[in-house]
Amino acid sequence: MDRHRHDHDSSELSDIELRVRALESILVEKDYIDPAAVDALVETYETKVGPRNGAKVWTDPAYREWLLRDATAAIAALGFTGRQGEHMVAVENTPAEHNLVVCTLCSCYPWPVLGLPPVWYKSAPYRSRAVIDPRGVLAEFGVTLPTTARIRVWDSTAEVRYLVVPMRPAGTEGWSEEALAGLVTRDSMIGTGLALQPEAARA
């Protein structure tokens, strides 16, 4: 751990900055990586990937059925495929059951649809408590569920990536798919949030 701590020329930089910089220069010097490819990888996830919110599942019963039966294909049909989304499963919230997704062992997350995970998703507080105290975790996100509702936690311990389909809020009858999509937040697709209420969308 201490091997990178002494660099008097770069004393402004932290240990981890120096380590990452050193690692990159060695890998580039040895032609194992192309710095332009590193740039392209970063830019892809900063500008071209997720989070994607849609509401087709609320307006198109055939699409909803397809998404719940074969999420990988149904999501690919919208153009979202690739790394960390190779095997998708969609799970639907109902008044009786609320779904919540976690990866207790690392940071598994459906990149093509939600983008890179937020820091909290990868952090010890969320990963440790989501499986034992999900109601406590949800309260920190401002979500309180009826005590009668079942909480269904999906720990993604394999390469299957889970996506929550939130409940469509009341009072949105007749809304367009595009307007409805505005109610679907990233957190509502992880299960740490609910879809926004119509008043929030108009605000």
Add this chain to the structure above:
Amino acid sequence: MNGAQDLGGMMGFGPVAIEADEPWFHAVWERRAFGITLAIGATGAWNLDMSRHARESMHPAAYLTSSYYEIWPKGVEKLVVQTGLVSEEELQVRHALTPPAPVRRVLTVDAVATALARGGPTERPAEQPARFAVGDRVVTRNMNPAGHTRLPRYARAKRGVIERVHGVFVFPDTNAHDWGESPQWLYTVRFSGPELWGAEADPTLVVSIDAWESYLEPDADASA
């Protein structure tokens, strides 16, 4: 392995730190760490399970005090040394001292989009029928391997029910050690809150894991 990565059910970490309008990266070095990890991974010198094992075999104190983008390059440092791509000495002096070792491929900028779109599917053809079906009652094994496993501690020796049968997938416990993919059937197994956490647990809680077939045994005590 029973490492610091296996966090389910631990206590004492405090509340979830939620950041509004969080950026994708919080510093330039995080951007580079992310990009380097993906680019060097694309050489094929190791697989996804080997990279997970490199991260989780960090000292627990170091794992728990490192942010996720710190854990990634620290894992890469171990992997490049283990696979002979870079020496310990080179990491210490921070530049290359010896000619490069051969690698299978180098990710070029024009190949990035294709590589990301292709991803790394881990489903494999089934060579034998699944042992379990949806609704079957199972018990997870009590196992504490020194190597990699994806059976979390909180879900060992617990009674559950098969909820989904996903197909046949690469087995991380062997793949992480370069012992081969040894694909196995993969299932979603659900457990009640009280089964996992005891009588005081939230009775409305149901938790599932995705479990490979060899993690599971039929529940002999289950009434038909």
